[in-house]
Amino acid sequence: DTHAISAGKPLEGIEYQQGTLAGYEARQYLLEKWGRTCAYCGMAGTPLQVEHIHPKARGGSDRIANLTLACRPCNQAKNTTPVEEFLRSKPALLARILKQAKAPLRDATAVNATRWALWRALTATTLPVATGSGGRTKWNRSRTNAPKSHTLDALHVGELAQVTGWPGRVLVIKATGRGLYSRTRTDRYGFPRLRLPRIKHVHGFATGDLVRATLAKGKHAGVHTGRVAVRTTGSFNITTATGTxxxxxxxxxxxxxxxxxxxxxxxxxxxxxx
Ligand SMILES: [Zn+2]
Structure with a gap:
């Protein structure tokens, strides 16, 4: 949420230390903006600290445009040294950092504009509308220690006080359609190959119905639950989780x-x- 993070609120200090949502979102944003590497030495895969490009001690602001990410050694080496002095021997890197710092949030701004237009249109329906962010979802998940999955991500969307548990099994609903209108099948040249029956129901069953077959004896003895494919003979196929x-x-x-x-x-x- 670039509005929230560029509003000029202090993102470091006590608020950041306590891991507020604003601080968390700002950090996610900085990780994206600076490519998850130390801005000064390019090191990746190391803990990165939020760093003031123009040192706070020298009047540098807390705005997101003045923040970058640095590894601990670079952060400590730079300390309150002006960035121009710290990178005196690396003018190309200095120029690149200053340019990247000022890079407008153009893509994010475009997405935001679309997002708010959508939000206004939805709100106009007078239905209750709530918004969330990927940062908030991740933040929620980090507080509940939930593992990463699509289902659990969905559970953690939006404002929530707590998540006390989640199911071990999930229901998967898949759109399968209601069959074909076509009354024939064609061969590879497009000629009708066989006629499909007009009648879809055989003995009350239609292809695609979820059925349970209970057989006392024979090679299919047992209980089988699955999708049925009907045939006019009354002898059906059932596709279960284990086969047909x-x-x-x-x-x-x-x-x-x-x-x-x-x-x-x-x-x-x-x-x-x-
Ligand atoms: Zn570094």
Missing amino acids: RQGINHKHIRLPQRADGYSYTARQETTNER
């Missing part, structure tokens, strides 16, 4: 859920460190 069971008689099948254009599956919540 072919030739199951409709008499053994019950219908927990009619196909509604979506598939519903549960899966173990997995995390992927990014």
